[in-house]
Amino acid sequence: MILDTSIVNKDLPPIPAHMQELTDEDDFPLFDDHGRGWDSSLETYPRGARAIQHNSFAHYTKAGRGLESNACIKRDGSISISLKVKKRLPDLPSDHAKGVHEFAVDKDGWKNVPKLNIVIMIVGSRGDVQPYVALGKKLREDGHRVRIATHQTFSSFVEDHGLEFFDIGGDPKELMSYMVKNPGLIPGVESLINGDIPRKRRMLNEMIDGCWHSCYSPCPTTGRSFAVDAIISNPPAFAHVHCAEALGIPLQLSFTMPWSPTTAFHHPLVSIQESNAKRGITNYLSYALADILTWHGIGDIVNKFRSRTVNLKPLALYSGPSYVDTLKVPWTYCMSPALVPKPEDWKNHIDVVGFYFLDLATSYTPPDDLLAFLGAGEPPVYIGFGSVVVDDAAAMTMTIFEATRKAGVRALVSAGWGGLGGVTVPPHIFLLGNIPHDWLFDGDRVAAVIHHGGAGTTSAGLAKGKPTVVVPFFGDQPFWGNMIHRAGAGPAPIPRKKLNADNLCDAIKFALSPKAKAAAAKMAARIKNEDGVNKGVESFYKHLPLKNMRCDLDPSRAAVWWFPKYSLKLSGFAAQVLADAGELEMQTLKLHRPKEYSTKRTVTDPITGSAMSVFWIVTHFSGGLVKTLTSPKDGLIETTTAIPRGIVRTISSIQKGFHNLPELYGCEVRQEGQVYDFLSGLREGSKSLCYGCYDGVAGLVIEPWKGAQKEGLVGIMKGSARGCANLTICPVAAALGAVKHPMKGAIKSIQSCFDEEQESTSYRLAARVWDGLLATEVVSASEKDALLRKFEKVKEDAEKGRNSFMKMVEMAISTVHSWRAEIEKSHSPDTHPPRKYPTRASLV
Incomplete structure (x- = not known):
């Protein structure tokens, strides 16, 4: 890694081990031997550390014989990357990705799933949690015990839907405020300046530990014991794969935005500032660089967790950023294929199933004043920024009021966590509290939707055929704004720092045009037939290693014990029956591990490994290896196995x-x-x-x-x-x-x-x-x-x-x-x- 020598001196700490580039074997001593100077519990940093933090957390530069790359966090919170290819480089072929041979999946009998204890780990806002409450309810209907591991703020919301709740720590309001400036939890320039990093790193450490405890701790409400059989998680819950590896259980990753490398489009958090490479490989490498920047900020915390808490070997720069990609962990994307078609290089371990909708409308009773406002004129537009915390709420509010006045429309404005700044409300505005979107957007109650571009609000509006204006703040929001604009259901997204009354007025007029309404209606018709929640459950079942999860004596029950004497997988029921009959001693049983994860998984050629593999090949430009970009070997990638x-x-x-x-x-x-x-x-x-x-x-x-x-x-x-x-x-x-x-x-x-x-x-x-x-x-x-x-x-x-x-x-x-x-x-x-x-x- 190349450091800016103007900010580095001999008094600064060395490059942390999680950012060291190892050439022979991706292995090194445990965390205690290499973490000095970078303890995540530090409130302040040694002299000169602010400068090195800027380089380590917010900036990455790599130069090799074949590629010079640069990635950094800009002041507006986006990740800017530039790629300069030094030698002629072919684009990735359409068939560069290989199918995955998943261990022990039951292609014919995947519907016969034993009752499981499932943890769904979610870090984020209400819009991130709600889709997985819908998924959890469906899994519970199938007889599984489902625990939602997320922030304390959502405990009532989760439990009101009959699901078990577990607090992993972290304040989502503070988290959203931080992510406005730091997409994907990657520390940006402002956070480096104002000292946000130590506080947020402690929060991240707390959430990782909380996710681990959610795998085995008794229910906080009832005290009922718990041991997890499978994990479903979104990527910001960074503990997911490490918990699964430590426990030897299956993991299914799921998200509301693309997170798997593809040549079809670049990473949602990334903007391509400059690239002389082909479009496909530029898009593909954007995922590697985004992963590297994320690893910059969290790698030492993850390695501390692996080595001290779950007794796993730490990871370095070659393995850590692309760990999930290399292991070919299965994915289920709860986004509409009508809006984001599945790319050709997302193979059989990746599914795009449709939005997860939670029905809240049936139990909602609207207040009289809202009904009166809705009936007093033309359908208003809805304006709300969800859980996003706005820096200058008063200025944002005045912009909204002025834009709607100029456009000649009435508006329902939701305050959310951003607040409204205590301004006087004009008569064409009605202020909303918490209200179910599936009720509000139904029928002709609203004419269009203006929001921050969160996946939840995006899906709710499009499912009801509402033209949409996106004012993105961070994360996947610009991505969704661009997808909506590409589909014709809304104007180009307006970045929050460029928002003013005039461009918001123009955007509202575009959304109310017949062309935008027709495109939104067409989108709604396609989404209606997707049945995302049921397909999401099917995707989860199809990727489970069911052949190694069923009890040998009673396949309708999950195997939790290994009986060495007869090489049997036993359920808790089967083991107890045999113990009561004197056929075995419980002390002789071992906990069954249905899925193992190998950090040393061998691939047949470098390109099949991950986006990081391609990144290193291109950067160092080894002539023989570059040829594999145009002629990858045939066959399937073997995932890891479990040897009883x-x-x-x-x-x-x-x-x-x-x-x-x-x-x-x-x-x-x-x-x-x-x-x-x-x-x-x-x-x-x-x-x-x-x-x-x-x-x-x-x-x-x-x-x-x-x-x-x-x-x-x-x-x-x-x-x-x-x-x-x-x-x-x-x-x-x-x-x-x-x-x-x-x-x-x-x-x-x-x-x-x-x-x-x-x-x-x-x-x-x-x-x-x-x-x-x-x-x-x-x-x-x-x-x-x-x-x-x-x-x-x-x-x-x-x-x-x-x-x-x-x-x-x-x-x-x-x-x-x-x-x-x-x-x-x-x-x-x-x-x-x-x-x-x-x-x-x-x-x-």
Whole structure:
């Protein structure tokens, strides 16, 4: 990374580890070893840190042989990027993205989903929370337990709709005020100057910890235990993938604006200031640069959480910004394909399903004065900026009043969190409080909608066929304004700092034109048929690793335990029934991990990795690698898998049997090395394969030689028999060892994170046991008997498999013993006459 030398001196802290570019392996010491000078709890910074913050948080520059790139936060809050290609560069081909082979999904039986405990993590405003309340209600109707983890402000709203609420901390009003100046939670120039960063970083740290606690903490209201089975989250809840990785559970990301790299359009938070690259690759790289800037601001906090709280390795610049993209975590975008068609390079792990609408109109009773105003003239326009906090509320209010007067329209004005500044209200204006948009925008109550461009208000207005004027403040709002304008349902968006009475008046007149009304009506007709909530639930189900989430004895229930003895996935109910019947001890069970995430996932060519992969290829311009931009390899990207620990133990037992079998007939056995992580397991696996094959072949010579030293000719014969047996047995043990040791090492690497009985683990264990106990109380005896019969069948099959294996071992031992007996018999003095030695005459 290139730093501005005018603001850097020897007194400043070093570049944090999360921003270091590592070339060999994306690995480094834990957070405690590299975080000095950048503690997120600091209220003030060391001398000169303001300058380095500006560079680290609000600006990024990278220069290489192929590309010089620059990204920075401007004073208006947008991300400005410039790309200067130094050598001729092809555009990304239309087929550059590959399909994703998702682990354990059930393509045919995805509707058969066991009842799950689901956490929906949402950071943002009321408009961000409301769509997921609609989704949560539908999931609850399907029998799942749904917990909405968001800010305390929305507790009543969530609970009034019958969903469980969990407070993750953070003040959304303060957050919205901050995001007006800092889109995507990335600190901008003003925040660097006025000292907002320490306060907001503490808030971010609080929300990340809150999201983690929402995965296992009991219900704050009822005290009922809880252990999460799956996570749905929006991107600003930055803990999502790290919680899923730590717990070994599936994650589904969802958002109201595009967040996945594509060549079709640039990142919603980005404006392209300058680029001499092709449009497709410029758009694609905008996502990488936006991710890098976000990582600048939050990387050290995320790594602190990973290393100190959930015992995961920290991430660096090559892995951290694109972590979700590289892992190919599935996405569901709750936006209308009529407004934003799904790009061709969003593959099968990404769905665009339509807006999520929450029906609030049926329970709303409007006040009399509002009904009187609506009936007193032509339909008014609606003006509201939702949860956005306006710096100068009085000036904004006067602009609205003057623009509506000039346009000759009446207006309903919603104050929201921005306030109105205490000005006198003219007669053509009616002030609104909190009101359901689905009621207000229905029919002919309003003629058009003027708002900030939030996804919630955008979807509500377009669904009712209302022309829309967008005055964007931050985030995805400019994106939605441009999409509406492109569809013809409204004028070009007016940035808030350029808003005045004249251009707002012109925008209102455009929205009331027949052309805009027709375009909005056409859009409403398409949105009506989308059924976003139901399709969102279907998308969630289709991407779950259901084949690894169902109980082996009762597939209608979720597997929460792993039974090592019989390699079974068990539900809480099944485990408790077996425990009550004396078939198992609960202490022998392990928590089941249905989905694993690998930071070392190998891809077949660099372009399939992520937008960050393409960014580094283009920046450093390695000629051979750049060719992959135009000819990516065919095939599917493999997502990570979950290897049940019991399978490792099964292979380990078989391998040990073959490994030690030569001892039964007098051969020496090599001592196996210790396996303590994946690398040591890989090393031992390689040694096992090499030595096993070597011992098998070399035994044909070595064993007879050893026998000759001990017993002469009889020893030679015995050694030959042992050598022949080794030739069969050692390579088998070698092959099994080559599988066992790396698998055991991988499990050790994962298990090392969970050996200690942490608070989260103890809570989850208790929740699983309690759920099993409750389930057995409400189930009939016949169902329990049916489950026990299934288990008996499993035991019989396991016993048959064990007997088959033992027969194979016994046959091998019997063969060796028969060879030995034949050899000894052939050299017995009772069966052989005295040996005749040759004479001199016979030799002649």
